Amino acid sequence: MFASDRGDEPSSTPHIVFERLHKRYDGPQGPIHAVHDVSFAIARGEVFGIIGRSGAGKSTLLRTINALEVPDAGTVTVDDVPVAGLDEAALVRLRRRIGMIFQHFNLLSSKTVNANVALPLRVAGLARPAIDRRVGELLDLVGLSDKASAYPSQLSGGQKQRVGIARALVHQPEILLCDEATSALDPETTQSILALLRDINRRLGLTVVLITHDMAVIREICDRVLVLDQGRRSEMGEVWRIFGDPAAEATRALLRPLLHDLPADLARDLVDDLGGRPGEAILQLRYGGDSSADGVALADLAALHPQARLLHGGLDRIRGHSQGRLLVAIPASALDPVQDRTARVADHIEVLGYVVTGAR
Numbered sequence: 001m002f003a004s005d006r007g008d009e010p011s012s013t014p015h016i017v018f019e020r021l022h023k024r025y026d027g028p029q030g031p032i033h034a035v036h037d038v039s040f041a042i043a044r045g046e047v048f049g050i051i052g053r054s055g056a057g058k059s060t061l062l063r064t065i066n067a068l069e070v071p072d073a074g075t076v077t078v079d080d081v082p083v084a085g086l087d088e089a090a091l092v093r094l095r096r097r098i099g100m101i102f103q104h105f106n107l108l109s110s111k112t113v114n115a116n117v118a119l120p121l122r123v124a125g126l127a128r129p130a131i132d133r134r135v136g137e138l139l140d141l142v143g144l145s146d147k148a149s150a151y152p153s154q155l156s157g158g159q160k161q162r163v164g165i166a167r168a169l170v171h172q173p174e175i176l177l178c179d180e181a182t183s184a185l186d187p188e189t190t191q192s193i194l195a196l197l198r199d200i201n202r203r204l205g206l207t208v209v210l211i212t213h214d215m216a217v218i219r220e221i222c223d224r225v226l227v228l229d230q231g232r233r234s235e236m237g238e239v240w241r242i243f244g245d246p247a248a249e250a251t252r253a254l255l256r257p258l259l260h261d262l263p264a265d266l267a268r269d270l271v272d273d274l275g276g277r278p279g280e281a282i283l284q285l286r287y288g289g290d291s292s293a294d295g296v297a298l299a300d301l302a303a304l305h306p307q308a309r310l311l312h313g314g315l316d317r318i319r320g321h322s323q324g325r326l327l328v329a330i331p332a333s334a335l336d337p338v339q340d341r342t343a344r345v346a347d348h349i350e351v352l353g354y355v356v357t358g359a360r
């Protein structure tokens, strides 16, 4: 498979292009290469995720887009315009085209919702009626019209982030940067904020770039994802492909919570060889999303063996592709005749080991 088969080229016009980007900090123990020779492009209108372990360089990379960080080498271009070298006035114009939301919302506690959203418009010198109209539209968009006079302390986390989103959109930006925007929220509120971001992305055609530690957020909302490992580009592509078949160890480590690995009690009982005792073979069936777009036929699973038992696992559906893994037990004596039937059952099948009958 060629790298580009995994969707590492943007499918439409590039909006943001990083070329051989490098950012170094001077730490007490010497230089830290926070971003190391990273090149890629984000397409106009896509929702793009950046993931990596803590310290991998995600924030640094994200913040080069609006010049909150200045790279030491390489370039970032937005709409073919290099961000470096813009004069003060051009930088202000660029930043108005790029909204940003944060984990801790960054709202002014002494100002009402209305005033928080209005502030960037005031700074830009808009007249009062135009400000009122725009703030009204935005609070409507994020579903907070009834909270215009409330103060941040009177709002839930999800509502605060909605104010953050409204404020980020005041200048009708083309790009929205999300820095751990849902990390302080509970799962249900996270879902509602993600739905709002998706809605905004579709309705306004915004390019959304987000960094998060939460792989479920990437699975839920992103079209493509870049994996950073110690500042370097590790792998990149469409989310369903990368999540369905992670190639890099860094990606596998990040995805572990979603991977339905062997549960501890099963792992404890697993042996390499039954040594003539009766028992079961434990098969791992993996689905990468390519061949199982419509899910997994139960008849195919049953064809493995009439007594096949589904033990553990699950399938996710990402952008219309079913991917995941299932652990199945079949009588060990049936393993050989089964081998030639496995090809159509899963993209990849593996015998993890055996369990002696009565061991569990």
Ligand SMILES: Nc1ncnc2c1ncn2[C@@H]1O[C@H](COP(=O)(O)OP(=O)(O)OP(=O)(O)O)[C@@H](O)[C@H]1O
Residues within 6 Å of the ligand: 025, 026, 027, 032, 033, 034, 052, 053, 054, 055, 056, 057, 058, 059, 060, 061
């Ligand atoms: N201003 C700074 N001065 C010195 N070192 C820095 C600075 N900012 C970041 N770093 C270092 O650069 C590396 C990348 O940091 P960055 O914040 O970009 O990573 P991250 O992937 O966003 O991490 P996290 O997920 O923990 O937020 C880290 O080793 C960090 O300690």
